Amino acid sequence: MSILFQPTAINGMHLRNRFVRSATWEGLATEEGVVTDPLIDTLARLADGGVGLIVSGHAYVTKQGQAGCRQLGINEDDRVGGLRKMVDAVHAKGGAIVAQLAHSGIFADPDRTGYPPLAPSRVEKVTQHPVREMSETDIRDTVAAFGRAADRAQAAGFDGVQVHSAHGYLLSQFLSPFFNHRHDHYGGELENRVRIHLEIIESIREGVGKNYPVLIKMNAGDFIDGGLERDDAVLAARMLAARGVDAIEVSGGTALSGRKSPIRMGIRRQADEAYFKDAAAAFKSAVDIPVILVGGIRSIDVAEKIVAEKSADYISMCRPFIREPGLVKRWQSGDRTPAACRSDNLCFGPTREGRGLYCVTAERERKKQSRQR
Numbered sequence: 001m002s003i004l005f006q007p008t009a010i011n012g013m014h015l016r017n018r019f020v021r022s023a024t025w026e027g028l029a030t031e032e033g034v035v036t037d038p039l040i041d042t043l044a045r046l047a048d049g050g051v052g053l054i055v056s057g058h059a060y061v062t063k064q065g066q067a068g069c070r071q072l073g074i075n076e077d078d079r080v081g082g083l084r085k086m087v088d089a090v091h092a093k094g095g096a097i098v099a100q101l102a103h104s105g106i107f108a109d110p111d112r113t114g115y116p117p118l119a120p121s122r123v124e125k126v127t128q129h130p131v132r133e134m135s136e137t138d139i140r141d142t143v144a145a146f147g148r149a150a151d152r153a154q155a156a157g158f159d160g161v162q163v164h165s166a167h168g169y170l171l172s173q174f175l176s177p178f179f180n181h182r183h184d185h186y187g188g189e190l191e192n193r194v195r196i197h198l199e200i201i202e203s204i205r206e207g208v209g210k211n212y213p214v215l216i217k218m219n220a221g222d223f224i225d226g227g228l229e230r231d232d233a234v235l236a237a238r239m240l241a242a243r244g245v246d247a248i249e250v251s252g253g254t255a256l257s258g259r260k261s262p263i264r265m266g267i268r269r270q271a272d273e274a275y276f277k278d279a280a281a282a283f284k285s286a287v288d289i290p291v292i293l294v295g296g297i298r299s300i301d302v303a304e305k306i307v308a309e310k311s312a313d314y315i316s317m318c319r320p321f322i323r324e325p326g327l328v329k330r331w332q333s334g335d336r337t338p339a340a341c342r343s344d345n346l347c348f349g350p351t352r353e354g355r356g357l358y359c360v361t362a363e364r365e366r367k368k369q370s371r372q373r
């Protein structure tokens with residue numbers, strides 16, 4: 001059996017294989033962030049397609065941290081019922097699911113939230129909106145909000161949570177010297193820049209206990225001048241692992257990183273794939289918890305090599321599953337053709353417009369074929 005289809009476990013969470021659906025904003029919640037039937041169907045289809053672990057779309061822990069339209073919310077207790085239905089649908093198809101807990105910080109949308117975006121520091125020319133530098137009270141409230149969101153995830157039956165500290169969102173901003181210019185004990189040295197993370201992990205653990213999987217997604221580097229660099233990222237990962245994080249998903253880049261964005265386009269050859277593989281290997285040699293690699297993985301040959309060579313323990317993908325929710329089952333059945341995803345990022349179009357996520361290219365191809373018939 002391919003190493004990719006071996007069952008494993010992360011802090012007691014049983015996984016039928018090593019494939020992860022990386023967090024994906026589906027834009028299928030209601031405007032208030034509540035789960036809908038189309039969102040449940042989307043995740044059930046993914047679980048039915050064989051993926052071992054689904055990470056939910058980023059769910060905002062406070063309204064002020066909301067980034068996009070029809071984004072999932074986990075900020076109020078009345079969300080638990082809908083979330084439970086979503087979790088049950090995934091479990092019914094044999095999958096596991098963790099909730100991605102998020103705050104988008106400076107990239108929150110004030111027109112949507114009604115609040116100025118919160119950020120570690122006011123940084124010029126990043127957004128057009130006025131930003132509020134977080135006070136120590138804001139930080140304490142945010143730490144508590146992550147803790148309460150994890151309690152809700154556990155109450156809804158999620159198999160665990162993933163803290164979003166990648167892609168320039170709030171926690172990634174704290175780690176990054178580009179975004180974080182603070183002079184108090186949350187800024188400056190790495191030990192200070194990682195403090196809010198450690199407090200969040202503690203706050204989550206207080207509520208959910210030590211036998212509940214707590215994962216984190218983080219940047220291996222920001223790829224912007226003055227941003228987070230790999231050495232500091234790896235050191236931060238060690239501190240997080242020592243504080244009880246159970247697995248780390250390695251990504252990189254921000255909305256300001258140009259061609260080095262987290263969601264790179266034009267992946268056509270195997271050499272373009274797995275663009276954070278070397279970074280993941282550096283994390284793996286520094287920590288003894290599982291490492292999950294995301295970013296441009298498109299073929300099973302590359303995926304197998306990554307795990308066999310011990311660059312990472314799990315293979316995480318986002319865009320390939322938008323086009324082919326059944327990709328894992330297809331590969332498992334022996335059809336080893338690479339993912340059909342073109343990495344053209346057209347999938348963002350309908351999501352941003354509030355119409356919900358789908359593969360625009362596949363839809364165009366279907367329409368063309370039906371016209372030719």
Ligand SMILES: Cc1cc2nc3c(=O)[nH]c(=O)nc-3n(C[C@H](O)[C@H](O)[C@H](O)COP(=O)(O)O)c2cc1C
Nearest residue numbers: 022023024025057058262263294295296317318319
């Ligand atoms: C439509 C879309 C929505 C995304 N939403 C999230 C999200 O909610 N949280 C997150 O951490 N990353 C998000 N990402 C980034 C992916 O999880 C992943 O890191 C990135 O797409 C690279 O992986 P891929 O090459 O397999 O697509 C999103 C990406 C896309 C295309």
